Amino acid sequence: MPTIDHIEAFADELTAIRRDLHAHPEVGFEEVRTSGIVADKLTSWGVEVHRGLGGTGVVGVLKGKGTGSKRIGLRADMDALPMEENTNLKWRSTIPGRFHGCGHDGHTTMLLGTARYLAETRNFDGTVHFIFQPAEEGLGGARAMIKDGLFNQFPCDEIYGLHNAPDMNHGEIAIFPGSAMAAADFFDITINGYGAHGAMPERSKDPVVIAVALAQALQTIVSRNVNPLKSAVLSITQIHSGSAYNVIPGDAKLCGTVRTFDETIRMLVRERMRAIAAGMAIAFDVEIKVDIRDGFSVLINQEEQAKVIEQVAETVVGKENVFTKSRPKMGSEDFADMLHAVPGAYFWLGQEGSVPVHNPGYYLDDKILPIGASMFARIIETRLPVAAHG
Numbered sequence: 001m002p003t004i005d006h007i008e009a010f011a012d013e014l015t016a017i018r019r020d021l022h023a024h025p026e027v028g029f030e031e032v033r034t035s036g037i038v039a040d041k042l043t044s045w046g047v048e049v050h051r052g053l054g055g056t057g058v059v060g061v062l063k064g065k066g067t068g069s070k071r072i073g074l075r076a077d078m079d080a081l082p083m084e085e086n087t088n089l090k091w092r093s094t095i096p097g098r099f100h101g102c103g104h105d106g107h108t109t110m111l112l113g114t115a116r117y118l119a120e121t122r123n124f125d126g127t128v129h130f131i132f133q134p135a136e137e138g139l140g141g142a143r144a145m146i147k148d149g150l151f152n153q154f155p156c157d158e159i160y161g162l163h164n165a166p167d168m169n170h171g172e173i174a175i176f177p178g179s180a181m182a183a184a185d186f187f188d189i190t191i192n193g194y195g196a197h198g199a200m201p202e203r204s205k206d207p208v209v210i211a212v213a214l215a216q217a218l219q220t221i222v223s224r225n226v227n228p229l230k231s232a233v234l235s236i237t238q239i240h241s242g243s244a245y246n247v248i249p250g251d252a253k254l255c256g257t258v259r260t261f262d263e264t265i266r267m268l269v270r271e272r273m274r275a276i277a278a279g280m281a282i283a284f285d286v287e288i289k290v291d292i293r294d295g296f297s298v299l300i301n302q303e304e305q306a307k308v309i310e311q312v313a314e315t316v317v318g319k320e321n322v323f324t325k326s327r328p329k330m331g332s333e334d335f336a337d338m339l340h341a342v343p344g345a346y347f348w349l350g351q352e353g354s355v356p357v358h359n360p361g362y363y364l365d366d367k368i369l370p371i372g373a374s375m376f377a378r379i380i381e382t383r384l385p386v387a388a389h390g
Contacts, residue, residue: 003370003371003374004370004373004377004378006120006121007113007114007117007370010116014109014369014370017112018108018109018366019366021034021037021100021108022089022100022105023092025105026079026080027098027135028134028135028141029056029079029134030079031078031079031134031135034108035056035057035058038058041116042112042130045116046119047060047061047115048061048062050154053144053145053148053149053150053153054133054135054147054148054150055141056078057131057133057145057150058130059131059150059154060129061128061129061130062118062119062128064122064123064125064127064128065123065124065125065386066126066387068125068126068127068384069127070157070383071126071154071157072128072159072379072383072384073154073338074129074130074131074161075111075132075160075335076110076111076131076133076161077104077108077133077335078104078107078132079134079136079139079141080093080100080101080102080104081099081100081101082097083097083358084360085099087360087362087363101358101359101360101362102357102362103364104136105364106366106369107162107164109369110369110372110376111130111132113369113372113373114373114376114377115128117373118380123381124380124384124385125386126383128380129154129156131145131159133335136334138184140334141334142334142335142336146338146341156342158302158342158343158344159338160309160344160347160376160379161338161347162346162347162372162375162376163333163346163347163349164348164364165348165350166351166353166354166355167354168348168349168350169321169350169352170352170365170367170368171350171368172321172323172349173309173316173321173322173323173348173349173350173375174322174323174326174347174348174350175301175309175322175323175345175347176306176325176326177306177345178301178303178328179298179299181298181329181333181336182231182299182330182331182332183261183266183296183336184258184296185257185260185266185270185292185293185294186255186256186257186293187254187256187290187292187293188253188254188255188290189214189253189254189255189273189277189289189290190252190288190289190291191210191286192207192288193206193207193252193284195247195249195250196248198244198247199246206248207252208241208242210252211252211253213280214254215239215254218234218236218276219234221269222234226268226269230261231262231328232259232269233257234256234257234258234269234273235257237255238255239254239255240252241253258273258292259331259332260298261298277290295332295334297336297337298336299333299335299336299346300336300339300340301339301345301346302343302344302345305345306345308345308382308383309347310322312375312378312379313375315378316378326348333346347375349375351364352365353365
């Protein structure tokens, strides 16, 4: 049983929806147009719609046949990235500095396809909550929806999510239980030095020199403090300072991210970052402020729900295309916070193309839209079966 014929029959419509969303990308908590399209589509298919959770979030509620009380959540993210697109696609972004460079337009479309199919067939007994989440890209959209009462208003017994994967082949699916994606912290380190003329450095407390030294010192945390058999990443991704060739600036800023799987190591890295910064401040006689923010939790797939995805995937893409022994990813995903509230699992769907997500040249393979929609639909039909009557 490959992809569902009923869904394949409207695959071209899904492609049109996805390309429209791609051409009009919206970043976190600004998904006004996107959420409007989602709400309109759901309403047209007879799905009960609720808007406003987490700002621009949308939840669709659909009841199946029978009197079953079990409730399952299916989640897709809607936001784009604040970056330029560098493709020549006819449906490329029409908004400068905005790009669906992670494929969330595809995830949204897949879940819409699932909603349409389930609304038209109702071949399940229970309730499905279609959760369209804003602001996955580091802005805390999942937490915002949960804070607004997502699981109080729409209780779920289990929940599922997915992500496209350009590093896998078209139609392959990867799922494994346990810690699957890393926790993420984001940091801003501000060095308040003392500016001077570029020709008179002795009159300054040069924040550029301090920033360079601090950046190098921070790289020793993972290599010299973390157990080599454990995983951790500390990446400085931004350095900001200065505005002229002949002016030593008064301040400098370092920004970046930390990824870990172990809470003890997470605390160790934070502690060492603060200690090294404090030592540098004393050594150079400046003030250094360190702000470290908890961005994402560790994403943990539950054994039972991971097994469900494995079994369903075998019926949709074939056993030979299902991988259950993949290695955990150092990337992070705020669906983790939903999985901390409700048992569930998150899987990856391979696509054609090797350009990685978050690259200006990334593109989503529209041929995976019916596969993702079929996966979600089969999960519902498997977990909420209609009782046989005889």
